[in-house]
Amino acid sequence: MGTLEQALSARLAGQGGFVPGPRPQDLTLRLQRAEDVPAVVAELCAAGLGLATLVATDERATTERDLKVRYLFEPIVGNTRPLPDTFVTLVASLDPDRPELPSISAQVPAANWHEREARDLFGIAFFGHPDPRPLVVHDGWPKGLFPLRKAFDAQTRPAVDSAEEFPHLLVEGEGVLEVPVGPIHAGIIEPGHFRFSTVGESILNLEARLFYTHRGLEKRIEALPIADAFYVAERICGVCSVSHGLGFCEAAEQIAGIAVPERARALRTLALELERLYNHVGDIGNIAAGASYHYGTSAGARMKEALQQVGEQLTGSRFLRGLIVPGGVRLDLTVELEKSLSAVVLATAEALASLIERIENNPSVTDRLDTTGVLQAQDAIALGVTGVGARASGIDRDARRDHPHAGYTNDLNLAVATESDGDVHARLNVRAAEARESMRLIRALLEGVPPGPIGTAMPEPLPAWGIGLAAIESPRGAAIHWLRVDGAGRVDRYHLRSASYANWPAVALAAQTSIIPDFPLVNKSFELCYSCTDR
């Protein structure tokens, strides 16, 4: 960390200097002038850092009397692994009466949605933004009404206006056809709208409109005590319940300054791996569905079902809800549960090996997977893509190793799988390798769960105005949780940048390399949640 701080300080000699935080190993720099943002960001990018998330806050009611934007960067380029586990926060203080900042989206494409979201929800203007369309609010949301400002009453319900059209790039020319899809889809999937411009089967342009499932959860969670707020975080997404519940807990535990007992950390790791495993095997089945290989769909669904059933035995919920709580876990392993888990993992290993062998020996399936939906490595880096999508394009990043959390210690010898082709097949291969690694980790964890208590008490209330930060490797990639408590130790601001949020722009990009009938397959190979993205 010392070297990173030295390198950055040398580059940013004119700016005050770094202070530690939010975590002890992190660095924070308060910018003297908001207009310095692009220049400082350029230096961070040149030093091999990439944007992890952007958090806006309304701090007018505090002594600071401002709106703030925090840019969180992390090391993403470098020859050694792991890269330093350091987040670098740039803090920009804005005039509350005229909150504006220069946009960095042209130099850092990953900032594009973040800036649009902060504009929609906080009314912060990012001048020079290449795409000024609304992102989060649709259908005639009144101008000048910003739901995440503290003065906004969450009970306000402006009327919807059905007349508003989705503004999008019009592609013109002979034979160009526009295909609108969604938000209500043909299958049982979450809602999103896709506007394809095509010639024949080839996709010329694809624009996705998301945030249909925006429930206002980041407003909902404000002012709640940590113990209540946890249940909201656990329900941001169904199939990421463990990851998001845990991320919220780790951020809160950091503010509290408590150490979670070793046994609780091991059980949390077990739950994370179980969540990853049931998602990955189900997703492999869904990729088979995208390639019209229905034997594979059923085989994947059966594996997933068996894992969800054993998950319900462990936690009381098929989505593993109710295990993790702030301070630890609230349910312990038993000998019978260990046996059931081992048996299901063993059966899954056999079934997965058989399914992968069947897919690989079936040219009519692999023909659909190869060279379909290619994501180039440089695009993955520019967009800040994470998880399976990034690793299949050769980006060797995994938060379990790069930002250790739960019980991921060096003793587990985590192997990070990568591929280089960046197509659907590469993403299938990475998923299969990760599923196998998850099974190895579950077996290793079951062999040696450390003894001791499964939880520790959270102090009540939490230290005023504390900030917590956690990066969790969810089944879809790294999710960044940023939490700040108010003077009474309740949630002042909670922001989740899910893996899906970072990855959605890559789906649109990868789809443009393929034909329209392959879109479901490309989409399934990334397997992103809408609910985690929209919140």
Next chain:
Amino acid sequence: MLTAILRSLRTGVVTIRYPEDPAHPPERFRGAPAVRPGSLLDKLPSESICPSGAITREPGHYGVDVGRCIFCGRCAEDSLDGAIELGRQVELASRQRKGLVVEVESDKDGRAVALAPPPASAEVAKEIRRSLGRSLALRHLDSGSCNACDWELTALLNPVYDIRRLGVDFVASPRHADGVIVTGPVTRNLEIAVRRTYEAVPEPRIVIAVGACATSGGIVGRRYASAGGVAEVLPVDVFIPGCPPRPEAIIFGILLAVGRVDIRGNTPLGIGQERT
């Protein structure tokens, strides 16, 4: 190909026989909270223990709204002497929203006495039962769910639950559907799509609300981005509580909506059995 067939034969039938056979939730399953009769009302946990606001407490009166409940189990953990217990019942669906609110009053000693449940709602319309009771095509409508309920609907199509064996299927277009099965609290950004999808379904049509959010708004509630439940936007025939409901609970709710099972103390009758 041959090995795939052999493998399938070796595996045998994995499909369960619900609703003929009962559901078997595991030991740690958290069902609906209920107040144990005779418990001291004063000892019941306060409203603030419930993260989704399902508990109401007034002098001499205590209510738990199972339609708002997220089945976290905190009220049972926090109640003294087991005054609140979590049920084992999976079949919680109701044709009436009020039918999901469990209410107790205190007797002169301050102990809980169960209030009589609201009278059973009218039977399913004959027309619905006749035309949809044997074969039912549903259009899934995500109105802003966290996707847990959606994935449980997907699970109904897996070889274990295989809801098609009951003549129920999910179809691609509302034009081909007999009704919509809705997950989520109806977000502002989906309100128009929800109304239009429903309007595209030919009559007679039914609406099934799956999960706490669709039933009542759940933990999301009614706020700037959420209508607070499907009933705020569409006429709902059946509410299925749960966060999310288990697959068997959803099957029960679907069959309840077309009159193929009935509630008598929440016990399902087998298919084809007549209501007594």
